Every structure is written in structure tokens, then in C-alpha cells.
Amino acid sequence: MKRKLLSLLLAASMLTAVLAGCGQSGNDTTGGQTGNDQQVVDNGGDDVTTPAPAADGAIKVGVAMPTKDLQRWNQDGANMKEQLEAAGYEVDLQYASNDVPTQVSQIENMINSGCKVLVIASIEGDSLGTVLEQAKENNIPVIAYDRLIMNSDAVTYYATFDNKLVGIKQGQYIEQQLGLASGAGPFNIELITGDPGDNNARFFFGGAMEVLQPYIDNGQLVVRSGQTSFDEVATANWATEAAQNRFDAIISAYYSDGTQLDAVMASNDSTAQGVTTSLENNYTGAWPIITGQDCDIVSVQNMIAGKQSMSIFKDTRTLAAKTVEMVDAILKGGEAPVNDKETYDNGTGIIPSYLCEPVFADINNYEELLIDSGYYTEDQLK
Numbered sequence: 605m606k607r608k609l610l611s612l613l614l615a616a617s618m619l620t621a622v623l624a625g626c627g628q629s630g631n632d633t634t635g636g637q638t639g640n641d642q643q644v645v646d647n648g649g650d651d652v653t654t655p656a657p658a659a660d661g662a663i664k665v666g667v668a669m670p671t672k673d674l675q676r677w678n679q680d681g682a683n684m685k686e687q688l689e690a691a692g693y694e695v696d697l698q699y700a701s702n703d704v705p706t707q708v709s710q711i712e713n714m715i716n717s718g719c720k721v722l723v724i725a726s727i728e729g730d731s732l733g734t735v736l737e738q739a740k741e742n743n744i745p746v747i748a749y750d751r752l753i754m755n756s757d758a759v760t761y762y763a764t765f766d767n768k769l770v771g772i773k774q775g776q777y778i779e780q781q782l783g784l785a786s787g788a789g790p791f792n793i794e795l796i797t798g799d800p801g802d803n804n805a806r807f808f809f810g811g812a813m814e815v816l817q818p819y820i821d822n823g824q825l826v827v828r829s830g831q832t833s834f835d836e837v838a839t840a841n842w843a844t845e846a847a848q849n850r851f852d853a854i855i856s857a858y859y860s861d862g863t864q865l866d867a868v869m870a871s872n873d874s875t876a877q878g879v880t881t882s883l884e885n886n887y888t889g890a891w892p893i894i895t896g897q898d899c900d901i902v903s904v905q906n907m908i909a910g911k912q913s914m915s916i917f918k919d920t921r922t923l924a925a926k927t928v929e930m931v932d933a934i935l936k937g938g939e940a941p942v943n944d945k946e947t948y949d950n951g952t953g954i955i956p957s958y959l960c961e962p963v964f965a966d967i968n969n970y971e972e973l974l975i976d977s978g979y980y981t982e983d984q985l986k
């Protein structure tokens with residue numbers, strides 16, 4: 605009885621998170637809330653964090669995450685597991701160490717072991733076509749989580765943040781800080797983005813360049829390295845060390861003679877951290893503006909120390925809540941919540957998507973956004 609009450613409370617708090625989180629979008633078309641709360645309140649009376657199969661066997665959901673190396677995926681995985689279990693599902697959560705064959709075999713196992721829905725944050729968007737054929741043959745719906753899975757018609761829905769808006773916000777931050785709209789400049793800028801196999805990276809970079817490219821074209825922004833194409837500024841696996849190495853080379857070739865570097869457009873925190881370390885080791889000029897994304901603990905600490913200017917906060921609790929809502933709707937035969945039916949074509953057609961809203965974070969609002977909301981404790985950021 606006590607456990608049942610706990611389940612109810614957890615389910616209620618999850619619903620509150622869903623309502624308070626992604627649901628702000630005006631054209632949210634939430635569907636599929638059938639009122640059938642059987643799976644939500646009855647997990648067989650077992651501990652909510654490790655539910656045993658209910659009498660008729662709890663429905664199993666496979667959750668495939670790319671890597672434990674980056675803080676955010678640990679949070680995504682933990683949130684998904686916690687929220688799915690609170691809704692009465694059994695969860696098979698796997699991390700693939702950024703290795704595509706590992707992720708493929710994990711997904712194969714999920715299919716063979718009876719998962720009824722797959723939630724996948726892919727390592728390489730283009731490498732899952734074959735294994736997802738099997739999912740389709742077995743009528744297992746697939747939700748692409750955070751990153752779109754490309755060229756597979758097995759993908760049913762996509763749950764993510766508005767990736768292009770992330771890039772636009774980073775670009776606009778640099779535009780505002782440097783006063784570009786009122787004609788200031790020229791300023792020196794360098795660019796760095798993420799993994800070429802991650803579809804998101806092109807959206808982040810594309811969004812930022814939509815804002816910055818006109819200023820590069822008119823000479824207000826100068827990229828001294830000359831590296832401006834996506835391929836030139838991409839970072840394999842979003843690796844911090846690779847970012848650091850590339851900036852070591854850039855600083856020594858273009859900024860070691862006292863030339864000022866005014867801004868670095870970094871698409872996320874793991875690359876921003878590599879840039880920061882490289883600058884600390886090699887650069888003697890005034891500290892540049894550096895953008896980021898994810899509000900990783902190290903990057904928030906860097907923000908507090910004045911070493912990273914901003915980050916984009918993507919509340920993984922909210923994304924997980926929205927994805928659980930999708931899983932629930934699919935399994936109950938309803939329509940999943942989507943608010944975008946035009947942006948994400950994975951090569952087989954548009955994938956109906958739910959885009960959560962990315963939020964700007966800097967030194968002035970991080971306490972409210974990250975500590976007051978319970979995302980981090982104050983101690984974690986020390």
C-alpha cells in the first residue's frame with residue numbers, strides 16, 4: 605500500500621514535470637492520454653526503482669545511449685530510467701562507449717529480449733538502418749532521442765530540443781556581446797562544432813552561422829585560421845581533447861604574436877572545455893567570449909570563474925518526461941505529443957517531432973536555472 609502510494613506520487617510528479625516543462629509550446633498537439641493509468645499506479649507492488657514484472661509481465665522499454673563519457677548522457681539515461689520505471693515499465697538501459705557496433709548489438713539484444721519500444725540516442729545517425737529493419741519487422745516502434753536517426757523508415761517519432769535554435773542563440777550572444785548589429789568590429793573569431801555523424805551538429809552550426817555569416821562576409825568578423833566550413837570545424841565524437849588539439853594549433857599559428865582572439869563559437873560544452881584548456885596553456889591576450897551548450901558541471905564552474913561566457917541549458921528531465929509521454933501514448937495506442945512536422949526529414953520523410961525549448965544560461969541566471977530548479981546542488985558547482 606505504501607509502495608503503491610509512492611508510485612502514485614512519483615507518477616504525479618512526473619506528470620507535473622511534463623506539464624511544467626516542454627508543454628509551453630503553442631502548437632503542442634498532445635494526444636494519447638487515455639486515462640488508463642494501470643501501468644502508472646500498478647507496478648506489481650515492487651520497489652519503484654527496480655520493478656519486477658507485473659502479473660502479466662511488465663512491458664520492457666529499451667533505452668540506448670551513446671556514451672557515459674559526457675555528463676549529459678548519464679543524466680539522460682538516469683532520468684529516462686527513473687521516469688519509465690515510475691510509470692511501471694521495465695527498462696533495459698545501455699551505453700555504447702561511442703562505439704557504433706556496440707550500439708548496434710545492444711539494440712539487437714533489446715529487440716531479441718522483448719522490448720516493446722526502443723528509445724535511441726544514436727552515436728552515428730546513419731549507422732542503424734539495418735538493425736532497425738529488424739525492429740520494424742517485429743513491429744517495435746522507435747523513438748529517436750535527442751539525435752535524429754537518418755535514412756531509416758523505422759523511426760516513428762523524434763524527441764529533442766530545438767537544435768537550430770541552440771545555434772541561433774549562441775550566434776546571437778556573440779552578436780550582442782560584440783555589438784555587431786550596430787557595426788562594431790572587426791573582431792577575430794574562431795569556430796568549433798561537433799561530430800559529423802551527429803545530425804544535431806549541422807543544425808547547431810547552421811543556426812549559429814545563420815547569425816554570424818553575414819558579419820564574416822562584410823568583414824566585421826574575421827576568422828584568421830580561415831576554417832569556416834562545417835567539415836573544417838567539426839570535432840570527432842565531440843571530444844574535448846580533439847578540440848584542445850585543434851585550438852593548440854590555431855593559437856600557435858594565428859594568435860601567439862599578441863593578436864587578440866575576441867570570440868569562439870563553440871557548439872557545446874565538451875568542445876568549449878577543450879578550447880578553454882588550450883587558451884589557458886597557450887594564449888596570453890584578453891580572454892575571448894566562449895559559447896557552449898549543456899550546462900555541464902565543469903562548464904558552469906568555468907562560467908562562474910569567467911572562463912566560459914554562456915551555455916545553453918537543455919533540461920534533460922524535461923526531455924525524458926516528454927519521451928516517456930511518447931512511449932506511453934504509443935503503447936496505449938494513442939497519438940504521441942508532437943509540435944513539429946516539418947523540420948526533421950531523416951531521408952525517408954519527415955519524422956514527427958517534439959522540440960523542447962533550449963534556454964540561455966550565463967553567470968546572471970545559472971543559480972535560478974540550475975540550483976533553484978534542483979538540477980544541481982550548490983556544492984556540485986564548487
Ligand code: BGC
Nearest residue numbers: 674750751802804842872898
Ligand atoms: C547533443 C548535445 C551534446 C552533444 C555531445 C549532441 O547530439 O544534442 O547536447 O553536447 O551531442 O554529446
